Amino acid sequence: MVTALLVLVCGGGAAIARFLADGAIESRRRDPFPWGTLVVNLGGTFVLGLLVGLSASHRTMELIGTATIGSYTTFSTWMLETHRPAEDGETRLAWLNIAAGLALGFAAILLGRAIGRAL
Numbered sequence: 001m002v003t004a005l006l007v008l009v010c011g012g013g014a015a016i017a018r019f020l021a022d023g024a025i026e027s028r029r030r031d032p033f034p035w036g037t038l039v040v041n042l043g044g045t046f047v048l049g050l051l052v053g054l055s056a057s058h059r060t061m062e063l064i065g066t067a068t069i070g071s072y073t074t075f076s077t078w079m080l081e082t083h084r085p086a087e088d089g090e091t092r093l094a095w096l097n098i099a100a101g102l103a104l105g106f107a108a109i110l111l112g113r114a115i116g117r118a119l
Contacts, residue, residue, distance in 0.1 A: 007067040014072035032093060034081040037074060038100060042108045044073035049109035053116020 021043075022036035029035050048069050051061060078101055086094035 003062075006063055010063055010068040011071035014068045014070075018072045018074065032085070032090075034078075034097060037077050037081055038097075038104070041073045041078060041101060042104055044069045045105045046108040046112040049112025049114075050116040051112075052109075053113035054119060055116075 018040050021040050025036035025039055026034075048065055051065055056064070078097070082094045082097045085091070085097070
């Protein structure tokens, strides 16, 4: 019961945090690139890398890695924000979104892991 409540609180809180962070970033953008989703996903991958680098316990990985980071980050929105420009013939923006998400996401998780190992 306690685990279920923690998952509910962590997941729900993270989903709300994602909504607020994305909204704050998107309200300031001046170009069509989906910066909000990129920043949210990079933050999540960094924290996940940090947990791996810290050799977090299985329970911590369940609650923070899965419930919290899983609710905070968003693969489906990333793909939707890639598909929409592609549908509109803006394939360059779609490919840029994919490349940025993959390359920067990989860098973020490596950085988080390196910092976690150093701590």
